[in-house]
Amino acid sequence: MQNNNTLTSPTLTDISADSFVQAYNLFVQQGDFISLTRQFEQGLAQTGRENNLNFNVKGAKVSLLDSGVLLVEPQSSATSDKPSKSIVISSGIHGNETAPIEIVQQIVGDIIAQKITLKHRTLFIMGNPVAMNIAKRFQTENLNRLFCGKHQDIAACFEKDRAEKLERYVSAFFNAGTENGEVTNYHYDLHTAIRNSKYEKFAIYPFQNGKPWDKEQLSFMASCGVNTILFGHGPSGTFSYYSSANFSAHAFTIELGKVRPFGENDMANFSAMTEQLTALVTDRELSLKTFANADFNLFTALGDITKVSENFKLYIDDSASNFTDYPVDTLLSTDTGQEYRTTQPGESIVFPNANVGNGQRAVLMVVPTTLS
Ligand SMILES: [Zn+2]
Incomplete structure (x- = not known):
């Protein structure tokens, strides 16, 4: 028997609990990743591959590493088919930014329904389930300021714990990818903005510390409907900077428009993004236009007003x-x-x-x- 005290204090979910087993089985059948993630907002007590929460779909193995963290790996015996990309697609780092969460849901749902066949290792993330459930940007701390170890500097809260775990999952994911040989890393962190923007969609390209900005990646952004790019001007604590700086990932923080509640997003507005990410993970040919300055609004930082x-x-x-x-x-x-x-x-x-x-x-x- 649980007393009231333990019922109200946040707890990690024991994966052998009946309620979890039922919800997980339903997820395996129906692929509703949002629902599963929201039901177990604090996360799982047993995490990583060792929890054995995995199942096979056409051509791929799906492993639930934690609430909102799903690893999908292609299963092909042909050596010519070796995955050459490790891709992180994250959403919900801010809990009320629902459109990105619905984009991730759509791709995950299509994989589980076997409508698409995944060809590259991909880690799908819904970042802040607690904030998703209260329809807020965050509960205690802005999660997208806590990466690159910055979570160590703050007091205990859900976001502190979550940032540390997300770093661990992403790090293990990219490191395991290199075991296959030459692999290119990608991380697209999807957001929607609080305020209006003169350019509805824009991306922040994390600071590269002297490395050149990748024009093919800019062309990929344009193909996703994002042609306004802000070049990062220094190290930061964002999720995309974490992957860029530590794993040389092609990474972006992508702002897809204005925040709206679940169900109120016009998903047609995000179809280019969803289609191009689907093309990337299924290794469908990406037809990209050669980079030209005239196709973009590019911005560089001048400084802060402090x-x-x-x-x-x-x-x-x-x-x-x-x-x-x-x-x-x-x-x-x-x-x-x-x-x-x-x-x-x-x-x-x-x-x-x-x-x-x-x-x-x-x-x-x-x-x-x-x-x-
Ligand atoms: Zn955001």
Whole structure:
């Protein structure tokens, strides 16, 4: 018997519990990954391949590593068919960003229904089940600031624990991929934005520390309907940066439009993304247009407007869209003894937020750029 205390305190799910066994069997039959993930939001007590939660579908083995973490591996004996790609497709790192979760559901559902045959090792992730269940961006901490070990610096909470585990699953996934020989790593972390954007879909290309930006990857983004790219300007704690910096993965944080509740997304708006990710995991030919600057809105970071004191004032409307640009010499903020005026043609704002602590970024300023 459980007392009230243990009923209300968060617990990991014992995979031998009747309720789990039933839900898991239903998942194997019907492929509803969202439902399974939401039912066991705290995660599983027995995780990784050792939990033996796996089953076969046409041409692939499916393993549930934890709540919201599903490994699918092609099973082919032909050596010519060796998987040459390890692909992470993640969603729900912010729990209320439902469209990406529904994209992952669609691909996972198609694999389990045997409508498509997976050809490359793929790790599908629904990142924050607790936040999904409360329809919030996060419960205690913004999960997408906690990667690259930054989870070690904060107090105990669901997101701290989840970031540490997601790092472990992704790391084991990429490391196991290299056992097959030459493998290219990919990580597409799908989001939707809180605010409007002048360009509805955009991607953040993690800081490459001097490595060139990959034009074929930009062409792939364009084929997914994402032709606005913001080049990262420094290391960060995002999930995509984690995979890029540690596993040389081609990685992006992809913003697909505005946040909406489950069931209210117009999935047709995301069909290019879903189709191209499906093409990637099933090894269907990706017909990509050769990179041309004219097909893109490329931005590079100019710097931050940082809130220094309580006197900080931001002259950007709360509802201002990302990538709104201002004429040169526009006053954007004032603070104790200083002000910020635009200095460059096309200078634009991203992620404005006046409600930050002293010393934190209130706005990221960006300018248009091109690749040579
Ligand atoms: Zn997000």
